[in-house]
Amino acid sequence: MNSLVLNEELSQLSLLVIYAAMAIFTLAFFVSGYHLSQAASTKDKNLKTVSVLERVALALALLGTLILAAGVIMRGIAAARVPWANLFEYSITGALILMIIFFISIRAKEVRILATFVVGFVLLVLGTAVSIFYVQVASLMPALQSYWLVIHVMVALLASGFFSLAAALSVAYLLKTANWVEKGKTKGIRNFKKVMEVFPTKEKLEQLAYRFNIVGFILWSFTLIAGAIWAERAWHRYWGWDTKEVWTFIIWTIYAGYLHANATRGWSGKRAVWLGLIGFAAVVFNFTFVNMFFKGLHVYSGL
Amino acid sequence: MSSSQRYESPDIGLTGWARWIWRQLTSMRTALLLLLLLAAAAVPGSIYPQRSADPNGVVQYFRNNPDLAEILDVFQLFDVYTSVWFSAIYILLFASLVGCVLPRTQIHFDALRAEPVQTPTNLSRMPVYESTASPKGLDPVELGKNILSKQRYRIAQRGDSISAEKGYMRETGNLVFHFSLVGVLLAVGIGGGFSFSGQRVLAEGDTFVNNLAGFDSLSPGTFFNPETLAPLSLTLENFEVDYDFLNKTNIGAPLDFRATVTVRTPADQKGTTHLVRVNQPLDATGASVYLTGHGYAPEITIRDANGDISYSGATVFLPQDSKMTSIGIIKVPDNLPEQLGIVAFFYPTASELESGAFTSIFPGVIDPLLSMNVYTGDLGLDSGIPLNVFALDTDRLTQVAGRGTENPGLEIKLGETADLPNALGTVTFDGIKRFASLDIAYNPGQFWVLLFSLLALAGVIISLTTPRRRVWVKKLGDSFEVAALSKRDDPRLEEFVRELTKAIRNG
Numbered sequence: 001m002n003s004l005v006l007n008e009e010l011s012q013l014s015l016l017v018i019y020a021a022m023a024i025f026t027l028a029f030f031v032s033g034y035h036l037s038q039a040a041s042t043k044d045k046n047l048k049t050v051s052v053l054e055r056v057a058l059a060l061a062l063l064g065t066l067i068l069a070a071g072v073i074m075r076g077i078a079a080a081r082v083p084w085a086n087l088f089e090y091s092i093t094g095a096l097i098l099m100i101i102f103f104i105s106i107r108a109k110e111v112r113i114l115a116t117f118v119v120g121f122v123l124l125v126l127g128t129a130v131s132i133f134y135v136q137v138a139s140l141m142p143a144l145q146s147y148w149l150v151i152h153v154m155v156a157l158l159a160s161g162f163f164s165l166a167a168a169l170s171v172a173y174l175l176k177t178a179n180w181v182e183k184g185k186t187k188g189i190r191n192f193k194k195v196m197e198v199f200p201t202k203e204k205l206e207q208l209a210y211r212f213n214i215v216g217f218i219l220w221s222f223t224l225i226a227g228a229i230w231a232e233r234a235w236h237r238y239w240g241w242d243t244k245e246v247w248t249f250i251i252w253t254i255y256a257g258y259l260h261a262n263a264t265r266g267w268s269g270k271r272a273v274w275l276g277l278i279g280f281a282a283v284v285f286n287f288t289f290v291n292m293f294f295k296g297l298h299v300y301s302g303l
Numbered sequence: 304m305s306s307s308q309r310y311e312s313p314d315i316g317l318t319g320w321a322r323w324i325w326r327q328l329t330s331m332r333t334a335l336l337l338l339l340l341l342a343a344a345a346v347p348g349s350i351y352p353q354r355s356a357d358p359n360g361v362v363q364y365f366r367n368n369p370d371l372a373e374i375l376d377v378f379q380l381f382d383v384y385t386s387v388w389f390s391a392i393y394i395l396l397f398a399s400l401v402g403c404v405l406p407r408t409q410i411h412f413d414a415l416r417a418e419p420v421q422t423p424t425n426l427s428r429m430p431v432y433e434s435t436a437s438p439k440g441l442d443p444v445e446l447g448k449n450i451l452s453k454q455r456y457r458i459a460q461r462g463d464s465i466s467a468e469k470g471y472m473r474e475t476g477n478l479v480f481h482f483s484l485v486g487v488l489l490a491v492g493i494g495g496g497f498s499f500s501g502q503r504v505l506a507e508g509d510t511f512v513n514n515l516a517g518f519d520s521l522s523p524g525t526f527f528n529p530e531t532l533a534p535l536s537l538t539l540e541n542f543e544v545d546y547d548f549l550n551k552t553n554i555g556a557p558l559d560f561r562a563t564v565t566v567r568t569p570a571d572q573k574g575t576t577h578l579v580r581v582n583q584p585l586d587a588t589g590a591s592v593y594l595t596g597h598g599y600a601p602e603i604t605i606r607d608a609n610g611d612i613s614y615s616g617a618t619v620f621l622p623q624d625s626k627m628t629s630i631g632i633i634k635v636p637d638n639l640p641e642q643l644g645i646v647a648f649f650y651p652t653a654s655e656l657e658s659g660a661f662t663s664i665f666p667g668v669i670d671p672l673l674s675m676n677v678y679t680g681d682l683g684l685d686s687g688i689p690l691n692v693f694a695l696d697t698d699r700l701t702q703v704a705g706r707g708t709e710n711p712g713l714e715i716k717l718g719e720t721a722d723l724p725n726a727l728g729t730v731t732f733d734g735i736k737r738f739a740s741l742d743i744a745y746n747p748g749q750f751w752v753l754l755f756s757l758l759a760l761a762g763v764i765i766s767l768t769t770p771r772r773r774v775w776v777k778k779l780g781d782s783f784e785v786a787a788l789s790k791r792d793d794p795r796l797e798e799f800v801r802e803l804t805k806a807i808r809n810g
């Protein structure tokens with residue numbers, strides 16, 4: 001007889017801790033945004049030095065990350081398993097992973113400058129998680145009781161983290177090169193253009209986005225293979241075009257197209273950046289809509 | 304192709320056209336467009352139910368939107384991944400791939416044997432370039448050669464310059480990756496042809512023999528030969544489920560399913576016992592056995608008015624909800640004055656609703672109850688049309704017990720007996736067994752699919768992380784130049800050139 005002890009009180013506490021992390025991230029978001037607008041009006045456009053303001057923003061983001069980590073770990077203890085088995089848990093763990101990847105790559109000043117984007121995105125993810133995706137702790141359905149859950153989902157979340165950072169860089173690239181920004185006449189747009197000047201050159205942004213996407217693509221390829229191995233064990237076939245499998249394939253194919261575009265004359269640059277963002281849109285769509293509304297074997301949103 | 308050329312060659316002939324089409328097909332841009340097209344073409348298969356993954360969904364779609372469904376079906380939108388248009392895209396893509404990769408393989412083999420390229424005359428035009436004074440009394444070119452050869456560069460010395468190259472593995476990895484994709488496709492296709500999978504529902508104590516007649520349903524590949532079915536029999540000894548009793552918010556959630564099976568083969572007549580669980584199939588020689596579903600099979604005996612048995616056995620009931628309210632169909636064509644059909648409901652833990660109907664409030668067996676609606680008349684078994692054992696066509700039957708008739712539906716507790724109306728006989732609820740749905744599947748291709756997938760993964764990792772560099776060191780009077788060029792992205796190129804220059808400078 002299997003026995004299992006869920007700790008609902010601890011899971012409630014974990015939710016409170018996640019709210020606390022969100023509060024700190026909100027502060028970090030505003031300080032970091034303020035720093036950008038300040039940097040736009042100073043002479044230090046290449047951000048060699050880290051200003052006090054930026055230091056505060058990053059420290060707040062780090063504090064938020066530590067608190068979030070505590071919340072995620074508590075959720076795992078409350079559920080007596082890894083905290084990534086339904087949509088709510090994917091979101092909080094995914095947000096944590098994204099912040100960790102961000103802090104690991106922060107030595108590059110091109111990444112540091114993205115703090116506002118990244119923290120803003122993490123806030124969006126956490127906000128959706130606590131308001132729409134939240135579910136009480138529950139046991140794992142037998143189909144999910146496998147070490148492949150630990151591997152396959154963890155790698156998918158890691159891949160998504162790298163894709164997210166690449167997307168942030170790509171958005172910065174597009175904002176920097178957009179016609180309406182370059183040619184903008186109104187005061188607001190001219191100020192915005194100044195802010196974008198704080199960001200690295202478009203070549204640098206594009207190149208860095210490419211590097212993050214490469215890592216994401218490799219991890220996503222692994223996710224695909226691990227998923228197929230698991231599907232063989234759990235459902236008797238390694239591939240069956242289940243909706244979630246379809247979208248994993250679509251995402252992989254779009255990013256393969258992205259890598260090609262970078263080596264195709266006439267397609268590198270802006271078009272390739274757009275392709276990468278379409279890939280990221282598919283990642284987000286797969287994560288939210290496909291999980292919640294599409295019919296299939298992967299009905300693990302818990303909603 | 305320049306524009307003047309295009310106008311000047313009105314009749315390039317058939318081979319010219321063929322060559323032109325081939326060149327277009329194998330261009331990078333076509334590959335890119337086909338890849339994106341493939342991604343787009345996969346989308347509808349996640350929107351409309353697919354016959355392969357969700358056949359019931361397709362039936363339902365036809366019932367709900369008959370007109371639209373007809374049209375969608377013409378465009379094969381219920382069979383997207385085997386459709387003509389989806390197949391056309393990936394076949395073109397792979398044709399393009401082969402046409403692209405074969406010549407590149409040739410070129411790469413040549414490059415592996417060739418000397419590094421000439422040193423360009425103007426090194427300062429290279430993307431990374433340094434120039435500084437030579438170390439006193441030492442030859443910078445000789446120093447550079449030593450350092451680079453330690454780093455396993457391939458080096459050609461020409462006059463007072465060297466040209467060095469490294470990172471051939473980038474292209475090798477890329478070619479391995481693309482070839483492995485072809486391997487994956489072939490293994491999927493050929494393996495699928497020789498594969499089979501069959502489904503069988505077994506109640507506890509039942510035995511299944513692995514031949515065509517033994518399956519409830521079978522989906523064999525095109526080349527599958529039934530003679531190759533492994534000679535084995537399998538008995539479901541028992542099936543256990545653990546439900547959560549402990550955690551208030553989680554009560555009734557299944558925690559574990561365990562099927563204990565005994566497998567007998569000609570070599571092992573006594574049989575060996577195994578445990579099969581959801582993520583833990585049984586890998587027998589020539590087939591794997593997977594647990595895909597479960598439910599209850601109440602044991603029911605029906606006797607005629609004289610007490611002679613006319614129906615007896617464990618009957619598979621299909622679960623309807625997470626609390627395991629289940630529906631079963633019993634057909635008794637013989638041994639009674641009239642043919643008898645029963646639609647039966649099984650509640651493992653019964654609870655009466657206000658309306659007087661029952662529902663199950665826990666999926667495990669705590670307070671089991673059977674309720675039955677009884678019909679008499681022609682069951683239609685002699686018509687020759689195969690009938691679904693899980694459906695009863697009540698149109699031609701007369702209901703004699705249950706809602707809307709003068710006799711209430713039968714309600715029978717475990718071990719009890721109820722009378723059938725019109726003195727037809729009695730029904731006894733003898734016991735409860737569980738059943739398991741098993742999939743018996745064999746796919747000889749899957750090992751190869753995995754192998755080629757892993758090869759592709761290794762190839763792509765190597766390709767994307769190996770920088771392909773050309774490095775030059777050139778002596779110019781008292782100073783020397785270092786320059787480097789990388790094919791595609793190379794994060795450390797500048798750092799590399801700076802350090803190389805410093806090392807040479809310091810002797």
Ligand code: HEM
Binds near residue numbers: 328331404763767
């Ligand atoms: C099933 C179809 C294909 C897929 C999934 C695919 C995928 C990929 C991926 C992921 C890469 C980047 C990794 C690497 O460089 O090894 C790549 C690179 C490349 N592919 Fe493909 N490819 C396909 C078909 C083709 C075709 C048809 C061509 C030729 C027209 C082609 C030519 C290339 C080339 C030249 C590169 C190197 C680009 C570079 O230097 O970065 N591929 N492909």
